[in-house]
Every structure is written in C-alpha cells, then in structure tokens.
Amino acid sequence: NAGVTQTPKxxxxxxxxxxxxxxxxxxxxxxxxxxxxxxxxxxxxxxxSVGEGTTAxxxxxxxYNVSRLKKQNFLLGLESAAPSQTSVYFCASRPxxxxxxxxxxxxxxxxxxx
Amino acid sequence: xxxVAQPExxxxxxxxxxxxxxxxxxxxxxxxxxxYVQYPNRGLQFLLKYITGDNLVKGSYGFEAEFNKSQTSFxxxxxxxxxSDSALYFCAVREYNNDMRFGAGTRLTVKP
Numbered sequence: 001n002a003g004v005t006q007t008p009k010x011x012x013x014x015x016x017x018x019x020x021x022x023x024x025x026x027x028x029x030x031x032x033x034x035x036x037x038x039x040x041x042x043x044x045x046x047x048x049s050v051g052e053g054t055t056a057x058x059x060x061x062x063x064y065n066v067s068r069l070k071k072q073n074f075l076l077g078l079e080s081a082a083p084s085q086t087s088v089y090f091c092a093s094r095p096x097x098x099x100x101x102x103x104x105x106x107x108x109x110x111x112x113x114x
Numbered sequence: 115x116x117x118v119a120q121p122e123x124x125x126x127x128x129x130x131x132x133x134x135x136x137x138x139x140x141x142x143x144x145x146x147x148x149x150y151v152q153y154p155n156r157g158l159q160f161l162l163k164y165i166t167g168d169n170l171v172k173g174s175y176g177f178e179a180e181f182n183k184s185q186t187s188f189x190x191x192x193x194x195x196x197x198s199d200s201a202l203y204f205c206a207v208r209e210y211n212n213d214m215r216f217g218a219g220t221r222l223t224v225k226p
Contacts, residue, residue, distance in 0.1 A: 004157070033213075040123070042204060042216040043158075058213065090157055099146045099211045100165045105157030 002026050006091050006106035013081045013113050021076040021109050023091030030096040032074040033058075033103065034066060036087040043090065049074055081113045116141045116209040120217035127195045128225055135190040135220045137205030147188040148206040148214070149179055158204060164188060175199070195224045 004025045013019055023032065030051050035043040045058030049068040063085060065077045074093075078085060088110050092103040117140045127133045139145055146165055150158040162173025169181045179190045190203060205217040 040218055042218040044216075045213050048213065092158075099208045100163060102148055102160040102163060103158075103214060105150075105159070107155070107157045 004091055004093055004104050004106035006089075006109050008109060009107070010110045011112070013078075013111065015081060015083060015113060017081050018077070018079050019081065019111075020078075021089055021091075021111075023074045023076070023093075023106060024072055025074075025091075025093040025104070026072065027093060027095070027104065028071070029093035029104070030071075031094045031103075032068065033092040034064070034074065034076045035090045035092065036060065036085075037090060037108070038087050046076065046089075083113045085111065086113045087111060116145075116207050116212065116215050118205050118207045118215055118217045120203075120205055120220045122220050123218075124221050124223070126223045126225065129197050130194055133190075133192050133195040133199070133222065133224070135203050135205075135222060137188045137190065137217060139186050139188060139205075139207045141207060141209040143209050145188075146208040147179075147181065148208070149173065149177070149188075149190050150204045150206065150216075151175075152202040152204065152219075154201075161190070161203075197224050197226055200224045 007022045033048045034046040044060045047066040049055045052071040055066045067075045088108045091106045094101045094103045148163045149161040164181045172178045202219050206214045208214045
C-alpha cells in the first residue's frame with residue numbers, strides 16, 4: 001500500500017520557469033491538500049480539494065494553481081516560479097468523514113528556485 | 115479562527131528521562147487535536163488525536179498526550195525518551211470540519 005506518493009522528490013528551477021507537482025493517493029480519499037513547509041513556520045495550506053473536480057484556496061494560494069481531474073490525483077502548478085517559492089511541498093489526503101480524521105502525508109517535494 | 119502554538123522551538127532531554135513537548139490552542143468551539151512526527155526527509159506521520167472523553171490519549175511509539183481544557187493545552191509526553199524519538203513534532207488543531215492548522219513545530223533531541 002503506497003499511501004500518498006509525490007513526484008518529483010527534488011527539483012531545481014530557474015526564476016520564471018513553470019512546473020507541475022504530482023500527488024497520487026491510493027486510499028480512495030475524498031479530501032486532498034497541498035502544503036508548503038518553511039523553517040519556523042510549520043505547514044501552511046496552499047490549496048485543497050474536497051472531491052474530484054473541486055478545488056479551493058487555502059492560506060497562501062498566490063502564485064499556485066491546482067487541479068483535481070481524477071479522484072486519486074491532485075496537481076500543484078507553478079506558472080512562473082519565484083525564489084520565494086523555494087520550499088518543501090507536502091501533499092496530504094484524508095477520507096470523507098468527521099473532523100477527527102487525521103491526514104496522511106507524502107514524503108514531500110523539495111523545490112529550489114534560483 | 116482556530117490556531118495553535120508550540121512555545122518551544124527546541125527541546126533537549128537525556129535518554130531514559132521523561133519528555134514533554136508543549137502545545138496550546140485557540141478555537142471557538144470544540145477542538146479536535148492532533149500530534150504528528152516528522153523524521154528527516156519524510157512526511158508527517160500521525161501519532162495520536164484527541165476528540166472527546168478521556169483527557170489522557172495514548173498513541174503510537176509509547177507517546178501520550180494530555181488534554182487540558184481550562185489551560186487550552188495538549189502537551190505530548192513520553193515516560194522514557196529514546197534516542198530514536200529525536201525528530202520534529204507538530205501539534206495541529208481542527209475546528210468543526212475546517213482545515214487543519216499546524217503549529218510551527220518543536221525539534222526534539224534525545225541525547226544518549
């Protein structure tokens with residue numbers, strides 16, 4: 001059981017380049033999330049999805065777009081990368097249900113913008 | 115709005131000693147509280163959660179957490195620390211079915 005898988009694991013971009021981060025989960029979870037982790041700031045929510053075909057903004061959505069065309073996949077896009085987007089990005093998922101459901105995390109994508 | 119604070123950036127303990135990692139929260143309704151652990155180059159792993167009921171919650175790897183409503187705290191504890199417990203620990207809170215909010219994290223170092 002793979003759980004939540006993120007690709008790629010590492011990436012270096014130049015300012016202005018674009019890229020897409022892929023998150024795949026095999027647990028049939030309804031909810032999916034994208035976070036960024038920066039030192040001393042914990043995890044901050046970028047965008048999330050409550051089901052296939054739906055997305056919503058989180059705490060820090062600017063500069064990012066997302067899509068959830070299939071239930072198992074949640075894509076995070078950077079249209080024009082900026083150095084401020086250098087971070088570790090985590091995807092998470094959780095099943096439909098009450099607020100007591102914990103989230104399951106992938107191992108992250110380490111992104112550097114030069 | 116829900117929020118959570120971890121007042122210590124770093125906690126150092128000797129192996130075999132008890133450990134406590136502190137967390138305080140703020141919500142307007144009933145809180146759902148979680149602890150996660152993160153090892154180097156890995157994602158967050160769920161340790162335990164508080165929903166309702168007993169104020170002492172037991173979780174994975176011998177960890178437990180004490181919920182205190184009057185102090186709005188949810189401190190993570192372990193009676194006897196192991197070197198392998200060294201990691202980054204995150205407290206998180208969710209109110210109703212809203213987004214989960216994470217603390218900034220506390221780095222636990224257990225020295226032999």
